[in-house]
Amino acid sequence: MARSPAAKSPAELLAPDRPLTLANVADGAEGLVVADLAKAVAARANAPATSAVVICRDGSRMAALARQLTFFAPQLEVLQFPAWDCLPYDRVSPHAAIVAQRMTALSRLARIKGREKPAVLLTTVNAALQRVPSRGQIARQALSAAPGNVLGMEGVIRWLELNGFIRSSTVREPGDYAVRGGILDLFAPGMDLPVRLDFFGDTIETIRSFDPETQLTVMDMRGLDLVPVAEFQLTTDTIRKFRTGYVATFGAAGPDDILYEAVSEGRRHAGMEHWLPLFHDRMDTLFDYLPGAPVVLENLVEDAARERIAQIADYYEARKEPLAAESVPYKPLPPDKLYLPEAEWNERLGTSALAKLTPFAVPDGAGAHVDVGTRQGKNFAAERTENAAGVFDAVTKHVMALQADGKRVIIALWSEGARERMKHVLAEHGLHNLTNVGSWPDVLGLAKPQVALAVLGLETGFETEDAAVVGEQDILGDRLVRPRRASKRAENFIAEVTSLSTGDLVVHVDHGIGRFIGLQNIEAAGAPHDCLEIQYAEGAKLYLPVENIELLSRYGSEDTGAELDRLGGTGWQTRKARMKNRIREIAHELIKIAAERKLREAPKLVPPAGAMDEFAAGFPYEETEDQQSAIDATLDDLATGRPMDRLICGDVGFGKTEVALRAAFDTVMNGKQVAVVVPTTLLARQHTKTFTERFRGFPVQVGQASRLVTSTELTRVKKGIADGGIDIVVGTHALLGKAIKFKDLGLVIVDEEQHFGVAHKERLKALRAEVHVLTLTATPIPRTLQLALTGVRDLSIIASPPVDRLAVRTFVSPFDPIVVREALLRERYRGGQSFYVCPRIEDLAGAKDFLEKHVPEVKVTVAHGQMPPQVLEDIMSAFYDGKFDVLLSTTIVESGLDIPAANTLIVHRADMFGLAQLYQLRGRVGRSKLRAYALFTLPEKKKITPQAERRLKVLQSLDTLGAGFQLASHDLDIRGAGNLLGDEQSGHIKEVGFELYQQMLEEAVMSLKAGIAEPVADRWSPQITIGTPVLIPEDYVADLSVRLALYRRLADLEEDQDIEAFGAELVDRFGPLPDEVEHLLKIVAIKAMCRKANVEKIEAGPKGAVLQFRDNSFANPEGLIAFISKQGASAKVRPDMKVVLFYDWEKPAQRLHGTTAVLRNLVRIAGQAKAAAPAAPKQKASA
Secondary structure, eight states, X not given: XXXXXXXXXXXXXXXXXXXXXXXXXXXXXXXHHHHHHHXXXXXXXXXXXXXXXXXXXXXXXXXXXXXXXXXXXXXXXXXXEOOOSSOTTOSSOOOHHHHHHHHHHHHHHHHOOOOSSOEEEEEEHHHHTBOEEXXXXXXXXXXXXXXXXXXXXXXXXXXXXXXXXXXXXXXXXXXXXXXXXXEEEXXXXXXXXXXXXXXXXXXXXXXXXXXXXTOOEEEEOSOEEEOOSSSSOXXXXXXXXXXXXXXXXXXXXXXXXXXXXXXXXXXXXXXXXXXXXXXXXXXXXXXXXXXXXXXXXXXXXXXXXXXXHHHHHHHHHXXXXXXXXXXXXXXXXXXXXXXXXXXXXXXXXXXXXXXXXXXXXXXXXXXXXXXXXXXXXXXXXXXXXXXXXXXXXXXXXXXXXXXXXXXXXXXXXXXXHHHHHHHHXXXXXXXXXXXXXXXXXHHHHSOTTSEEEEEOOOSSOEEOSSEEEEEHHHHHSOOBOOOOOOOOHHHXXXXXXXXXXXXXXXXXXXXXXXXXXXXXXXXXXXXXXXXXXXXXXXXXXXXXXXXXXXXXXXXXXXXXXXXXXXXXXXXXXXXXXXXXXXXXXXXXXXXXXXXXXXXXXXXXXXXXXXXXXXXXXXXXXXXXXXXXXXXXXXHHHHHHSSOOEEEEEEOXXXXXXXXXXXXXXXXXXXXXXXXXXXXXXXXXXXXXXXXXXXXXTSXXXXXXXXXXXXXXXXXXXXXXXXXXXXXXXXXXXXXXXXXXXXXXXXXEEEESGGGSOHHHHHHHHHHHTTSEEEEEEOSOOOHHHHHHTTTTSEEEEEOSOOTTOOOOEEEEEEOOHHHHHHHHHHHHHTTOEEEEEOSSTTHHHXXXXXXXXXXXXXXXXXXXXXXXXXXXXXXXXXXXXXXXXXXXXXXXXXXXXXXXXXXXXXXXXXXXXXXXXXXXXXXTSOXXXXXXXXXXXXXXXXXOOHXXXXXXXXXXXXTSSSHHHHHHHHHHHHHOOXXXXXXXXXXXXXXXXXXXXXXXXXXXXXXXXXXXXXXXXOOOOOEEEXXXXXXXXXXXXXXXXXXXXXXXXXXXXXXXXXXXXXXXXXXXXXXXXXXXXXXHHHHHHHHHHHHHHTEEEEEEETTEEEEEEGGGBOSOHHHHHHHHHHHGGGEXXXXXXOEEEEOOOOSHHHHHHHHHHHHHHHXXXXXXXXXXXXXXXXXXXXX
């Protein structure tokens, strides 16, 4: 920092009543300045426990500063205290994760006396202006535990309940807990992994962390400190305080006061945090937690605070005067109860040691100030617009100039991927001495001529006396990046949704369609056995043992009317046989297409090495893994010399276009033309814009052919296509017409193929034989069908969401005019647009009246699917151009449109939409850097159906993106959409149910590929009766859906090591295995051996066992006869071909052991024959 030698360190100038201004702090340098200041404060005698409190303008500034501090001063401890992410006096609660982060910070501050290393607390204006629970209370509320402590499980559960944890069957999300016998699982917010406490009586034996994915232990822990998940507890005491306070403030509560009623019953209610002060005797401010800590204000914070205080008063007034008499009543607390009034805020700042940061110089004599002497770095915007490829040469020149001035140079990039790419590109442009660094101390350790490359997210670079930081955004323009999060949760989540529930239609391979009634415990051979009860036509019932659960598959959605089959009837078998032949034909067809493609030739296209890197650097995001693999696969396909036919599936906005751009670049650089075919003129326009922007600075001409361009322009484009003047043309299906001739077409990119008619699809089919075709679609094809199509069309699925699509904040609440008005106006003042979606066309008029009456400020346009296509397209174009603020429509918004300015979605009567529909709608907003909001409104005062409630809950918890892809395909699985082969497919699915259909198709393709012509045999499952209890007892795993899911997983296990691993997982999750479960695992092992030895049925009892082979055949009849004769009198073959073995097996354990031994022998004998003669046909075993 630049100071005259006589000046003191800024830390010594800090004192109450005398604000200090730090001048010339450039954007991006705040982290460096705050870090130095905190270290200086911590070094003083009797330093405060927290070295500095930084108040930022908003949450994104706080996150940026946290990133900078970890880079500039890795030794600092950084705490973040975020504000609630809802509006003042809102109807929704703040997000649980945010409340947890706040509570973690508060309890750390409340219990800390001093620290070994300097600490900084980062917060925002909104958070600092809001009152918090008192310090004493927070300190009392924490809970600490360590192995050997006597705590009592009941006490811990009571604490969890009071502090806002939610009981669930399996712990997956922060704030969940689950109890199983002496094991307590809980996921404390702020921790990376959930924790498992093992009690013996009232003593804690072990504390282990575990992985929420696999539920397996990760490591042992020495202790555990828990903080509350909510800012208040619901105890009899706090409920009493709330009721007295509420009545004292607002008078007696009426019968329609849902909040008062909920709290009185001890339930949590959405949005009740806004009455926080009523639950506490007194409230503190954040400053009370930080005695003596100096306060640092970011630039413009004082203005932001004044704005916020005015905004709170505004909201309070709006709530006090309800808009419409009929809406749900809302009684707001006076602002000074929950927020600091301006006088108190100023007084608090006045009594603290205050430092203000400003990017400008301060004139002398303007109070105490220190000139920090940093300034903004160079921005390469001018070079970038002039010539996109030349920007790297300019960077190289600039870096050399800086080094000539004797400065250290650091280039800050947003991600590891960007750092690697920048290293290559700069090396090609003549910068060689590049070194990766992890933190500021590493930079200071380098020799001056080295250029440091750091992963540090800065908005802009800056320069100091002796160093210069160049930001990635300075070079390449806006970047969007998000931290990588492990994503595997969605599959688990879906597995639990798809597990069987009572009343589902199921398909049994041998008996056809039935209805699942539930799990029944049945006495079989004298021992209890868990069975699934399935009801068939005429009230017939079938009990299927749990170990044979894999014979069942789900039929599909509950609302499809399907006839139940008759048990023992022939209808099902004939239907199934008919299906088999049809499926074989389909599979045949698929394989034929694939084989023909292998024989054709297409030009080999290989991208020039350096150019591709430069083109890729223009992509403002970091590629997701799925996207990167799709790009690699596509470029590999182009280089093989065979026509590519690749389908790329991905949710809207998941970066499919980038894959197309890279393929187009590759093609054009090899001197070929590219045609991009889209279903609507609007999309044509959007793509033209994207392609033109990305190819700026490269020698590439982009043209557009659709009805939005003038006729002269169209003639010019057609001529350009024919004589090669145009390299890339974007247009509607007219491009496929006979009239258009390409000079040298190399690649056709088809967007949203499902919208084209049959004739165009045929024309595309013809094209596929000669040129490369890349198809993009957002309609997810069910994953399982994709397996069946392996090798027919190459498929890439992009399921991970793009960078920094901030998850859309989703709120579900009763329809409230104030909230809707607020949401629309907030979006309008933010400069964005909104969607207002209704379920039916007849709802549109009512919604339009409401908007005109209550939100006259916004311009509304209406669109629905029954309008003529031209009109609809013109309306959408106008909305796209920003001529309207709100698009009021039915669900047509869900098809393919990307309107980056639209960031608020309001769904009217959300209970009337399906899950995938809601998810797709929600994916329409949140395409830009701003946080998007989705408000799902429900009918006021009316109850909604339990299914609708479940759907909305799922959606609210699926804040993580990308889950949608699985979710949408799950929804399709239920409805059986994605028709890949023609119209007959949906009819087939109706006959045998979706899962079975997929399975049959997959098996048919596999066997035809292997060259087997006859139909594939059915799945079968051996029947095993041994007279041992086989079940997972209810007191071991209490939750029915978890038990069923475990049974389903068990049924698929074949190998010994998998069964072992499954057993280990059970011990880990639920405690030591009871005998019944031990038996179940052994039965599963026996079942796998029966399959290998072709044993269809085995019955074991006290006197021995009877085996029956499937179709009376065994792979090695000679070996079997030798085995039987070796047993002597204890084995014989009955006339009906069953093998009888005489043994003395009194106890069930002996039976299990004996049966296992016999089957091991049979598997060995069968294996010898298979090894000796793989091609010999099976012989009947006759003795």
